[in-house]
Amino acid sequence: MFLQQYQNYNISVGFAPMGWAIGASAGSSFGNKNVPTVCFTGDGCFLMSGTELSVMVEHNLPVTIVLLKDKFYGMIKQGHDLKGNDHANFSIPETNFCLLAESLGAHSIKVTNIDDLEKINFDEIKMPTVIEVLIDPSEMAPLGMC
Numbered sequence: 001m002f003l004q005q006y007q008n009y010n011i012s013v014g015f016a017p018m019g020w021a022i023g024a025s026a027g028s029s030f031g032n033k034n035v036p037t038v039c040f041t042g043d044g045c046f047l048m049s050g051t052e053l054s055v056m057v058e059h060n061l062p063v064t065i066v067l068l069k070d071k072f073y074g075m076i077k078q079g080h081d082l083k084g085n086d087h088a089n090f091s092i093p094e095t096n097f098c099l100l101a102e103s104l105g106a107h108s109i110k111v112t113n114i115d116d117l118e119k120i121n122f123d124e125i126k127m128p129t130v131i132e133v134l135i136d137p138s139e140m141a142p143l144g145m146c
Contacts, residue, residue: 002075005012012146014084016056018045019045019048019049020045021040021041021045021047021053022039022041022049022050022053022065023049024039025037025038025039025056025063025065026052026055026056026061026063027071029056029062029063030059030061031063033059033061033062033094035062036062036063036064036122036125037061037062037063038063038065038066039063039064039065039066040064040068041065041066041067041068042067042068042069042070042073042074042075043069043070043071043072043092043095043097044072044073044074044075044076044092046065046067046097046130047092047095049113050065050097050100050101051104053065053101053104053106053109053128053130054104054105056106056128057104057127057128058106060126060127060128061128062092062125062126062127063114063128064128064129064130064131065101065127065128065129065130065131066115066133067097067130067131067132067133068130068133069132069133069134069135070134070135070136070137070139071091071092071094071137072090072091072092072137073090073092074090074137076088076090082103082144095132097132098110098130098132099132099143101129101130101132105128106128106129106130107125107127107128107129107130108128108129108130108132109129109132110132111132111133111134112130112133112134117133
């Protein structure tokens with residue numbers, strides 16, 4: 001299987017990686033347009049660099065963006081919470097990311113529960129697609145594992 005080869009994925013959780021994933025996914029897809037690319041990113045990152053989706057649409061790159069929507073700049077909030085800093089507001093206003101993706105010419109799918117996710121046939125996704133997945137903002141990311 002393609003994903004079992006260690007060189008076929010990239011991850012960035014070091015210093016200031018927000019905004020990196022979407023452009024990196026476009027670049028990876030340009031490198032091999034015959035292989036689907038999947039990008040896992042948050043709603044904050046998408047607000048920073050999500051318009052790169054228009055490049056994916058222009059070149060019909062097989063990129064699927066799995067957008068984890070918690071309505072917060074979640075990783076930043078989590079870092080502050082872990083240090084006991086609770087003075088800042090990291091919330092993101094309600095944004096319809098599916099509508100935003102479609103306005104850029106991409107396909108979109110909204111996932112609000114596990115049943116929605118199980119219904120997706122990933123083999124049928126052939127064009128730039130955003131899958132908006134509503135997640136629980138109280139869940140902590142496993143940063144210690146990275």
